[in-house]
Amino acid sequence: MTSLSEGLAAFGLRVAPFSKEIGDADLWLPESKAELVSDIEEALAERQSVLLLGEPGVGKTCVLRALRHRLPQTGFRLTYCRNATLGRRDFYRLLCHTLGLQPTSSAANLFLAVETHVQDLRRDRIHPVFLLDEAHLLHSDMLAHLHILMNYEWDAKALLSLLLVGLPELEGNLQRRAHRSLLTRIHHRFLIPAASLEDTAEYVRYRLGRAGTDRALFPDDAIAALHELSQGALREIDRLATAALRDAARRKKKLVDRDVVVRAGESLMSYE
Secondary structure (H helix, E strand, O other): OOHHHHHHHHOOOOOOOOOOOHHHHHOOOHHHHHHHHHHHHHHHOOOOOOEEOOOOOHHHHHHHHHHHOOOEEEEEEEEEEOOOOHHHHHHHHHHHHHHOOOOOHHHHHHHHHHEEEEHHHHHOOOOEEEOOOOOOOHHHHHHHHHHHOEEEEEEEEEOEEEEEEOOOHHHHHHHHHHHHHOOOOEEEEEEOOOOOHHHHHHHHHHHHHHOOOOOOOHHHHHHHHHHHHHHOHHHHHHHHHHHHHHHHHOOOOOOOOHHHHHHHHHHHHHHO
């Protein structure tokens, strides 16, 4: 069986082109996503909160990593929370741990510690941003409580921005009556669409270029097959393209043709 390294060498590639191990500065950021990063950055600069939605694999994390790379460290404190399945007390306990706080474990003290930390940052002219990933998994009681965390000085000061990131059903969750107080405090709602066929072609060219080749290893019909099978999800494109590259190398092909892509897709689906 051809190893990935052998497959890379066969096509003149220095590194795996579709690996997720890529630096923030090297991420594929087409004009549409670059504009989105700018829009989110502008919203945070105005001390507003943001809802970022998208189906799995369409590039939400790419946008967030680009935002992390661009957000000025001197004026912002970005805190990333990725475990959205916790109850209220455990959520605040985790948040305190992430912020470097060590209050006693009562629910009131945990909340007070976070609230005091936010106020301290304001005095230091630092705006905190709490990024809650996979927010569609947040418990209902947690969603119902988040708006309280944003309420400072009789709701007259915007001391904290929330960046809620999740699948599209998150917006439906927020539209429930119990969560309207939170929804009305979210100023911007963005939806990341799946990649178009043109996006897919550009993405593949970009990743191959970063890996060391400007050859069109995937002909147009192979790109079309990648797009169709992945349904425009970048994560699926990565998976399919990697499997197809390996298979093409094993068959000593000079290009990754459509048949190879389709065969790789069938093979991957047989294990799901």
